[in-house]
Amino acid sequence: MTASATLEAMDEAISQKAIPAEISQTAEEQRATVSLPTAIDRVVLTGFMGSGKTTAGRRLAERLGWTFRDLDSEVERREGRTVPQIFAESGEAEFRRLESAALASLLGQHRLVLALGGGAPEVLGNRLLLEQTPKTAIVYLQAPLETLLERCERAAEAGETARPLLGEAEVRLRRRHPVYDRLADHRVTTTEMDVEAVCEAVLAKLRG
Numbered sequence: 001m002t003a004s005a006t007l008e009a010m011d012e013a014i015s016q017k018a019i020p021a022e023i024s025q026t027a028e029e030q031r032a033t034v035s036l037p038t039a040i041d042r043v044v045l046t047g048f049m050g051s052g053k054t055t056a057g058r059r060l061a062e063r064l065g066w067t068f069r070d071l072d073s074e075v076e077r078r079e080g081r082t083v084p085q086i087f088a089e090s091g092e093a094e095f096r097r098l099e100s101a102a103l104a105s106l107l108g109q110h111r112l113v114l115a116l117g118g119g120a121p122e123v124l125g126n127r128l129l130l131e132q133t134p135k136t137a138i139v140y141l142q143a144p145l146e147t148l149l150e151r152c153e154r155a156a157e158a159g160e161t162a163r164p165l166l167g168e169a170e171v172r173l174r175r176r177h178p179v180y181d182r183l184a185d186h187r188v189t190t191t192e193m194d195v196e197a198v199c200e201a202v203l204a205k206l207r208g
């Protein structure tokens, strides 16, 4: 396209009051009650099973007017099977492969709050991808094992989430804690906090 053709196209857009996609607002964004520095375009919540990634992530996205995605749900949607089904039928290695593929595809989105699965950061390729995705803030939601197990038990009783690896929680948490910690830009301890308090704490960290 020549320079004059470009200018003509711009004039045309201005005269039609066409607003570039990046500055037009969705209904969700208009309802948003908080905003983040422009250097952040994605918030990724990490932490062990029961740390509140999904619950807090959904609420955080609502407050920001951003899109919320849960990595486990994305795997289930793409695969047409639940996480426990994938573990039972195909094994953990296959689940991890599906999880990495879903992560790579989700990280292309903007204005995204993403709740990772508890095991996703154990995979080196996932960590590299997260670290190299620009404008991505990673927040580690942490809590003691006892609290995490209590929450998972409550969720299981309510029929919410079956977690195939819960039996190995203690060993896995010990192994993962340093991994979560190193990967994170921010850490929030969620013990005794309700979802609103967790959101506030995450927002405070992100806004510096």
Ligand code: S3P
Residues within 6 Å of the ligand: 047, 048, 049, 050, 053, 054, 072, 083, 116, 117, 118, 119, 120, 162, 163, 164, 165
């Ligand atoms: C897993 C955590 C689960 C889910 C799968 C494996 C793990 O996600 O990805 O059951 O390895 O810790 P949540 O952390 O959302 O429960």
